[in-house]
Amino acid sequence: MPRLSSDPNLSICPDYAEESIDEDQAIIILRNIWLTGNNADKAQWQNQVEEDAEHCQHLERLHEEERERQDQDHIDEDEAAHKEDRKKNKFKYTSIPSLDVPMKPVIIPSAYAICKLDKGGYVELWYFTNAGLDDAKLKSSVDEDAMAMEDASWPDDRITMMAKFWRNLQVHDFHSMRNPLAQKSLLVYQAEQRKCWHMAVKTAAGAYDLSRINEILLERMRNDIYLEERKKQDNQHDYKVSARNPYSIH
Structure with missing residues (x-):
């Protein structure tokens, strides 16, 4: 499903009454059609927001794991250097x-x-x-x-x-x-x-x-x-x- 470019929660239903539609039934039908599409867009937007947040959390976890791995590598290198120094001196x-x-x-x-x-x-x-x-x-x-x-x-x-x-x-x-x-x-x-x-x-x-x-x-x-x-x-x-x-x- 393609990504939405704007938040549908901010969309405003057009006034179909001003579009020269005389019958009330036609207005109701058009309004319902818009509401249905808007609700679908809202649901898609919410899923999109949650997926983006989950993706950011995943990237943050990866970065944190990488930082921990690098810190541990430095600790291991320092310990190895210290052991080698004790061995040589x-x-x-x-x-x-x-x-x-x-x-x-x-x-x-x-x-x-x-x-x-x-x-x-x-x-x-x-x-x-x-x-x-x-x-x-x-x-x-x-x-x-x-x-x-x-x-x-x-x-x-x-x-x-x-x-x-x-x-x-x-x-x-x-x-x-x-x-x-x-x-x-x-x-x-x-x-x-x-x-x-x-x-x-x-x-x-x-x-x-x-x-x-x-x-x-x-x-x-x-x-x-x-x-x-x-x-x-x-x-x-x-x-x-x-x-x-x-x-x-x-």
């Missing part, structure tokens, strides 16, 4: 035990030596000597520190630990001292301990709570910095003396 998700900062940092060979060992390859003995281990310590780097922790999807306990670590450094007595060597010791401490922590996580020693400031190590750090600064000043003094008196003997 298992050390990033290591839980943080309630342990103090160790007195001695974990010493491990270079990443090159460890990789060769994992593959069963030959590794020169030098990498396990004091010189090789010292070289590995100097060249070690922490890739995760180059990224924002939340953007890198760090676990909440690790983010909390790092936040407490920086907060404890900010409120430490050394931070408010006017002695620049005390403040420098905090800077050196945080740099070395963050590096040691990341190295320890990947070893059998495991992780610990970095936010617990090791006061003994910090005091040792300040003493070392003080001795280094004193040695530097002594060297500068000796240089000035020798410059004034090139024939002096030290």
